[in-house]
Amino acid sequence: MxxxxxxxxxxxxxxxxxxxxxxxxxxxxxxxxxxxxxxxxxxxxxxxxxxxxxxxxxxxxxxxxxxxxxxxxxxxxxxxxxxxxxxxxxxxxxxxxxxxxxxxxxxTCMRTALAGRIAARLLAPREVHAIGILGTGMQARMQLEQLLPVTACRRVIVWGRSEVALASYKAFASALGFEVHTTVDPREVAQGANLIVCATPSRQALIDNKWVRPGTHITAVGADAPGKQELDPLLVARADRIIVDSIVQCRQYGEVSHALKAGLIEEGRLSEIGALLDGRISGRANDDEITLVDLTGVAxxxxxxxxxxxxxxx
Amino acid sequence: MxxxxxxxxxxxxxxxxxxxxxxxxxxxxxxxxxxxxxxxxxxxxxxxxxxxxxxxxxxxxxxxxxxxxxxxxxxxxxxxxxxxxxxxxxxxxxxxxxxxxxxxxxxTCMRTALAGRIAARLLAPREVHAIGILGTGMQARMQLEQLLPVTACRRVIVWGRSEVALASYKAFASALGFEVHTTVDPREVAQGANLIVCATPSRQALIDNKWVRPGTHITAVGADAPGKQELDPLLVARADRIIVDSIVQCRQYGEVSHALKAGLIEEGRLSEIGALLDGRISGRANDDEITLVDLTGVAxxxxxxxxxxxxxxx
The missing domain is CATH 3.30.1780.10 (ornithine cyclodeaminase, domain 1)
Incomplete structure (x- = not known):
């Protein structure tokens, strides 16, 4: 061996x-x-x-x-x-x-980041004004790196709770060639970016539905276990396309599970990224749609x- | 590492x-x-x-x-x-x-053989006239080896389907110091031995209830997956003590599962070997009881x- x-x-x-x-x-x-x-x-x-x-x-x-x-x-x-x-x-x-x-x-970190890259390539709006990143950890860094090949945008708004961690992330993203704005207010990410990646271990919604602009794509990778959540369930319900890695797994503990449990969406609104890649379902129809990809990680x-x-x- | x-x-x-x-x-x-x-x-x-x-x-x-x-x-x-x-x-x-x-x-082979050793130490009759082994493979050999420390008996009756495999087993057991009788008729094992270990991949009963004498202990290790079976379900039902490694697992696919499905026993008749080792239940009460240990293997x-x-x- x-x-x-x-x-x-x-x-x-x-x-x-x-x-x-x-x-x-x-x-x-x-x-x-x-x-x-x-x-x-x-x-x-x-x-x-x-x-x-x-x-x-x-x-x-x-x-x-x-x-x-x-x-x-x-x-x-x-x-x-x-x-x-x-x-x-x-x-x-x-x-x-x-x-x-x-x-x-x-x-594991890399396959998660590459799934984010695939999601953005499939569903990001044609013109990305700013990338939004929630989180300052390893996954938040790898997600940004993996967006380099799929968008020309080099502007990023990063949210974190710690100024020290934000400063460190800023140094990292600057070295990648990004113009970096850091914030401790998640509203700034939601209002300023139209390609957002959520990569935190949060256990409550960080992004309010009202803050998000039409045309935004969101990839949520944090909710990989029961109890975790990054998005307002109303935002999940508002999305025009809800794509998940695994319907079976996401209905248990993915970001979409909260909207399902609250009765805000039906399971029939969920589609798998494999079906999108296989051409069996369609992706973003126009620049006004909100698209969501919920990634819990599959074996x-x-x-x-x-x-x-x-x-x-x- | x-x-x-x-x-x-x-x-x-x-x-x-x-x-x-x-x-x-x-x-x-x-x-x-x-x-x-x-x-x-x-x-x-x-x-x-x-x-x-x-x-x-x-x-x-x-x-x-x-x-x-x-x-x-x-x-x-x-x-x-x-x-x-x-x-x-x-x-x-x-x-x-x-x-x-x-x-x-x-x-894995050894932990299974050691479970057989523990079972025999706990439940074998005081005087073992002959050990019976069903099977001639690796597990059938290791089970016999692991009986050496827990019984003074050095007589073994071995059943197999192939004369070549039986001859090989005989050489192995003789080298361990056993007087060996080989047979292609499982009845000879059941009638001649009072400490029997079943270690075959059989998918149908090999030992008939009628053949087994009072006082016999049987350890069954072959039924470790759905569809496998070595014992007559009537023999399982007749046993005075039915000990399993895991009730949850054995009711799914252990030797006892066939007797449960046939309605010949209730799940309440099953006890775990851990409870016996812990002194929470009692073992063999006398030299006339038939005792059965059903081992499916637990992690x-x-x-x-x-x-x-x-x-x-x-």
């Missing part, structure tokens, strides 16, 4: 290939040709930690993948990262383990980016 | 410690202090293979474990073993991966033997 560390993965991964394979994965998932067993979850209450195991096999693929990801939120005080993770790639023809990818959670993304990481190695 | 191969594990594992920790695991499981998320299963129909992912965390333990095991039944034709597997041990205090045990499925055994394998390394 090949053992690969994060540095090797980051140095060699072909991100354009990863986008292509993640798109293929989304399509296969929505067509029902992916085996995705139930997610395994652990809660380590004493240690303020959790773990989930996500596994997937796309029919016809030479391999399948088991991913273990952990979050231990007191780790920074011990000099360790909060999030860690690894992926195991096994042969679908003889069961032998092929590779252990010790990516420390990086591949087929892990399987596809793991395959790609392996394929990219020298 | 430490990476350990099968040879290192086999050379160093302290099996008495493994028994002790697996017993602790069974007790914790039955007391509800083990987190056992749903098993993840894959079917690779084209390749005649399957995979399952079993994970467990015992509250208070320093580690938790994720196990991946595969069965690809055309592998022998390719010069590969049918079964393979590995275990990952992670820290329950900070989520960091601690060890990858590339045991090739050996730890806490994997977590505990993995911990033990690590602990045993120099």
């Amino acid at each position: 090949r053992i690969v560390d994060k540095q090797q993965i980051v140095a060699h991964i072909d991100l354009d290939l990863a986008v292509q394979w993640i798109e293929e994965g989304f399509v296969a998932f929505s067509n029902g040709t992916v085996q995705v067993p139930p997610v395994q979850s652990f809660a380590f209450t004493g240690a303020n930690g959790d773990c989930c195991v996500k596994s997937a096999f796309m029919e016809g693929s030479e391999t399948f993948t088991v991913k273990i990801s952990t979050g231990f939120y007191d780790n920074p005080g011990k000099g360790l990262a909060s999030n860690d993770g690894l992926m195991l790639v096994l042969s679908a023809s003889n069961g032998q383990p092929i590779a252990l990818l010790q990516d420390e959670g990086w591949l 087929i993304q892990d399987a596809q980016i793991a395959r790609c990481a392996l394929q990219s190695l020298p | 430490r990476i350990v191969d099968k040879q290192q594990i086999v050379a160093h594992i302290d099996l008495d410690l493994a028994v002790q920790w697996i017993e602790e695991g069974f007790v914790a499981f039955s007391n509800g202090t083990v987190q056992v998320p749903p098993v993840q299963s894959f079917a690779f129909t084209g390749a005649n293979g399957d995979c399952c992912v079993k994970s467990a965390f015992m509250e208070g333990s320093e580690t938790f474990t994720v196990k991946i095991s595969t069965g690809f039944y055309d592998n022998p034709g390719k010069g590969l073993a049918s079964n393979d597997g590995l275990m990952l041990v992670l820290s329950a205090s900070n989520g960091q991966p601690i060890a990858l045990l590339q045991d090739e499925g050996w730890l 806490i055994q994997d977590a505990q033997i993995a911990r033990c394998a690590l602990q045993s390394l120099p």
Whole structure:
């Protein structure tokens, strides 16, 4: 079995290939040709930690993948990262383990950021005046990086709670070539940007429906577990297109789950990104529509980016 | 992360410690202090293979474990073993991966054999005239080996379908010090032995209720997936003590599931081995009782033997 560390993965991964394979994965998932067993979850209450195991096999693929990801939120005080993770790639023809990818959670962050890139490419308005980012963490950074190839806009409005974190994000985004405005008022993001990415661990709505202008696209990646929420459910209900990665998963704990539970939308209004990629449903019809992509993260993304990481190695 | 191969594990594992920790695991499981998320299963129909992912965390333990095991039944034709597997041990205090045990499925075989040893120690009649083994494969061998420390009996009657496999088993058991009788008629096992271990992949009953003598103990380990069966459901219903590793799992696909579905027993007749080990229920009352232990394999055994394998390394 090949053992690969994060540095090797980051140095060699072909991100354009990863986008292509993640798109293929989304399509296969929505067509029902992916085996995705139930997610395994652990809660380590004493240690303020959790773990989930996500596994997937796309029919016809030479391999399948088991991913273990952990979050231990007191780790920074011990000099360790909060999030860690690894992926195991096994042969679908003889069961032998092929590779252990010790990516420390990086591949999970990247497949999430690449899903944001795919969402923006599919649904962003033709002219992006400003990008809005909610959050200042690793995912908020990777989302902005992954928008570089899909929009010409180089203006970003970033919301965070901490001035220190905002200053750090500003340095990061400036180095990418962005003109950066930071704010502690989420209204400024909602009113100033028309391509918004929400990447926080918030447990309550940060963006009010009334603040959002027609024509805006929103990608929400924060609500990846029960109780998490970034958007006003009225905004979800107002969106002209509601695209999710997995209807089954999003109705449980995605951003859309809150609007469903409040009776503001019917499940029939949800479509999967795989169906959009496959051409079975249509995307943005005009520059006035509000579009929403709700990403909770599905195991087929892990399987596809793991395959790609392996394929990219020298 | 430490990476350990099968040879290192086999050379160093302290099996008495493994028994002790697996017993602790069974007790914790039955007391509800083990987190056992749903098993993840894959079917690779084209390749005649399957995979399952079993994970467990015992509250208070320093580690938790994720196990991946595969069965690809055309592998022998390719010069590969049918079964393979590995275990990952992670820290329950900070989520960091601690060890990858590339045991090739050996730890799963061993924890199953050790559960058979525990079952026999708890429930075998005082005087074992002959051990009966159904099956000639790896598990049938390991079960016999693990009976050595818990019974003085050195006489074994072995049933198999193939004379070649029986001859090979006879050589194996003779080398262990057993007087060996082989047979292709399961009746000989049932009538001649009073400590019987069933370790076959059978999908229909092999032992008829009428053949079994009072006082016999039976450990059934073969029925570890839907459709598998080794015992006459009437024999299950006749048993004075019906002990299972997991009531939840055994009512789905254990040996007892067939008797439950046929309405021959009520679920209230099932007790868990953890409750027996914990002294909350009683075991064999006399030398005339028929006792049955139905083992489907639970993830806490994997977590505990993995911990033990690590602990045993120099």
